[in-house]
Amino acid sequence: MGTANRAFVACLTLSIAMASHRALAQSPTYGVGRPATPEEIARIDIEVRPDGSGLPPGSGTAASGKAVYAARCVTCHGATGKEGPQDILVGGQGSLKTPKPLKTVGSYWPYATTVWDYVHRAMPFDHPGTLTTNDVYSVTAYVLFLNGIVGENDVVDQRTLPAVKMPNRDGFVGDPRPDIGVPPATSKKKPPREAPRPR
Amino acid sequence: MSESRSRRWFLGIGGAVTAAIAACTSKAPPAPPSGLGAGIRPYGSRSRFEKATRFFRPTTIPEEASSRTPLQETYGIITPSSLHFERHHGGVPEIDPATHTLTIHGLVDRPTVFTVDDLKRLPSVSRIHFLECSGNSGSEWRGAGESDVQRAHGLTSCSEWTGVRVALLLEECGAQKGAAWMLAEGADACHLERSIPMAKAMHDALVAYAQNGEALRPEQGYPLRLLLPGWEGNTNVKWLRRLKLMDRPAMTRWETSKYTDLMPDGSARQFTFDMDAKSLITRPSGGMRLPGPGVYELTGLAWSGRGTIARVDITTDGGFTWTSAELQVPVLPRAHTRFRWTWNWNGAAALIASRATDDTGYEQPALPALVGVRGTNSTYHNNAIQVWKVAADGTITNGNS
Numbered sequence: 001m002g003t004a005n006r007a008f009v010a011c012l013t014l015s016i017a018m019a020s021h022r023a024l025a026q027s028p029t030y031g032v033g034r035p036a037t038p039e040e041i042a043r044i045d046i047e048v049r050p051d052g053s054g055l056p057p058g059s060g061t062a063a064s065g066k067a068v069y070a071a072r073c074v075t076c077h078g079a080t081g082k083e084g085p086q087d088i089l090v091g092g093q094g095s096l097k098t099p100k101p102l103k104t105v106g107s108y109w110p111y112a113t114t115v116w117d118y119v120h121r122a123m124p125f126d127h128p129g130t131l132t133t134n135d136v137y138s139v140t141a142y143v144l145f146l147n148g149i150v151g152e153n154d155v156v157d158q159r160t161l162p163a164v165k166m167p168n169r170d171g172f173v174g175d176p177r178p179d180i181g182v183p184p185a186t187s188k189k190k191p192p193r194e195a196p197r198p199r
Numbered sequence: 200m201s202e203s204r205s206r207r208w209f210l211g212i213g214g215a216v217t218a219a220i221a222a223c224t225s226k227a228p229p230a231p232p233s234g235l236g237a238g239i240r241p242y243g244s245r246s247r248f249e250k251a252t253r254f255f256r257p258t259t260i261p262e263e264a265s266s267r268t269p270l271q272e273t274y275g276i277i278t279p280s281s282l283h284f285e286r287h288h289g290g291v292p293e294i295d296p297a298t299h300t301l302t303i304h305g306l307v308d309r310p311t312v313f314t315v316d317d318l319k320r321l322p323s324v325s326r327i328h329f330l331e332c333s334g335n336s337g338s339e340w341r342g343a344g345e346s347d348v349q350r351a352h353g354l355t356s357c358s359e360w361t362g363v364r365v366a367l368l369l370e371e372c373g374a375q376k377g378a379a380w381m382l383a384e385g386a387d388a389c390h391l392e393r394s395i396p397m398a399k400a401m402h403d404a405l406v407a408y409a410q411n412g413e414a415l416r417p418e419q420g421y422p423l424r425l426l427l428p429g430w431e432g433n434t435n436v437k438w439l440r441r442l443k444l445m446d447r448p449a450m451t452r453w454e455t456s457k458y459t460d461l462m463p464d465g466s467a468r469q470f471t472f473d474m475d476a477k478s479l480i481t482r483p484s485g486g487m488r489l490p491g492p493g494v495y496e497l498t499g500l501a502w503s504g505r506g507t508i509a510r511v512d513i514t515t516d517g518g519f520t521w522t523s524a525e526l527q528v529p530v531l532p533r534a535h536t537r538f539r540w541t542w543n544w545n546g547a548a549a550l551i552a553s554r555a556t557d558d559t560g561y562e563q564p565a566l567p568a569l570v571g572v573r574g575t576n577s578t579y580h581n582n583a584i585q586v587w588k589v590a591a592d593g594t595i596t597n598g599n600s
Binding site: 033044050114172 | 289371388390440563
């Protein structure tokens with residue numbers, strides 16, 4: 001094959017390669033890894049979002065949560081959620097602008113669904129994953145009840161939990177930095193990064 | 200004589216060992232080391248004379264705690280993996296890399312499971328980046344808190360990280376148009392998770408499997424961690440098991456009630472990812488003592504989560520006058536940068552400090568100015584200038600006020 005022919009073949013090969021690249025733009029380039037099955041995704045797809053997506057069927061009340069709390073939470077969080085020694089769960093409402101702010105579920109957490117998510121994924125600290133679904137609903141209800149957010153016999157479930165309005169729901173803003181350190185002369189005004197809001 | 204010779208022969212080696220044994224069994228001063236040293240060994244460890252360790256206070260729950268890098272005893276810009284700071288929220292899991300997987304799902308065309316070996320087949324990159332906990336320097340909001348640089352500022356470290364670009368993985372899985380956030384979740388006991396904006400994921404995020412030339416240490420996420428250059432430590436999710444593309448953030452505990460910054464008006468800043476420019480004089484520093492007047496190298500570290508360190512200035516008079524320090528090249532973006540300056544101490548009391556400026560023009564603030572903007576209850580993101588107070592007798596203490 002002459003030089004010209006070789007160049008032509010090379011060009012043709014290249015155009016075919018480019019054409020197929022365009023055609024397969026949405027295809028994997030490397031083909032490494034294997035498809036994830038719906039079952040194996042379901043096993044780890046555990047996050048619960050503010051709109052309630054991810055919450056499983058089940059329910060609980062503060063009344064039913066009291067016993068769960070006493071058995072599984074009291075050692076770290078105290079008899080009424082105010083004693084510690086670990087994170088204080090109850091109280092602190094109205095303290096956030098004082099010199100001694102107390103950040104609790106009642107004073108600080110913006111979403112009730114996050115309480116469910118966190119208890120489900122990470123609590124009790126030394127035995128996460130051992131509470132039943134209804135236990136998680138119940139103990140979530142109990143912590144909300146201790147903070148005066150739900151009633152003792154209010155049923156907390158897939159439908160009612162996302163509707164709970166937390167006292168500090170509107171307490172969060174986006175990141176306005178740099179808020180210091182940039183001389184005014186060179187400061188480029190950029191809009192603060194919005195704290196995204198669930199729809 | 201002949202008996203002595205035969206005993207040496209029995210021991211199989213020469214005079215050095217005989218001398219060493221003699222030294223052990225008699226009160227005579229030990230002979231200077233001579234002869235053969237130790238043999239080869241499969242995995243190295245430091246000299247027994249070196250004592251630098253991570254610092255932590257005794258705690259009843261070491262699984263939910265942090266340990267701090269001895270910045271005053273590190274050199275150059277790389278932190279030894281064994282001295283890299285730790286922050287765990289549910290303990291360090293023991294994970295078999297043969298069974299660990301990373302699942303990418305959510306708003307993707309092809310939900311995919313990658314084994315660790317799969318990831319190692321893909322094109323890799325290595326980059327040097329610092330990692331700093333957003334709670335670093337939290338003791339200093341109300342003025343001098345801790346006595347030394349390790350206790351006050353040891354939640355920052357710098358490593359060479361090797362892994363696969365997240366952008367490559369997401370393209371491989373066919374990220375969909377509506378994907379705006381990427382949820383990253385760990386395989387640790389608490390399944391720590393953070394929502395990350397897609398722009399960051401596609402820009403420079405890595406799924407790292409190696410650190411400083413070997414596999415990640417368990418404390419750093421073995422076998423896989425997310426690495427988000429320049430962003431607060433907790434977003435660099437360790438023991439990474441899944442990435443889920445979503446249209447909005449998940450509002451996890453860590454991004455709502457934990458790693459948010461409370462302002463004096465009671466509002467809290469959320470998604471405060473970037474670590475702003477910062478620097479520290481690490482030697483000499485709190486807890487040390489200068490033996491007398493004369494020449495001392497002032498050295499330390501500077502870094503910026505928003506770019507590259509452009510300049511470090513040094514003061515020895517509490518901020519009235521500043522002079523530029525020398526930066527050790529290469530100066531890398533979002534990496535610790537070593538600076539040094541030669542100080543001729545006249546023996547009088549002095550306030551020494553460093554101030555970093557990055558290539559965005561951002562200048563590290565003084566503590567009173569930072570507190571003026573954010574108050575003292577924001578807990579995280581304290582990047583104020585650290586002042587060390589040198590007394591006339593050479594003792595050095597925390598001079599923040």
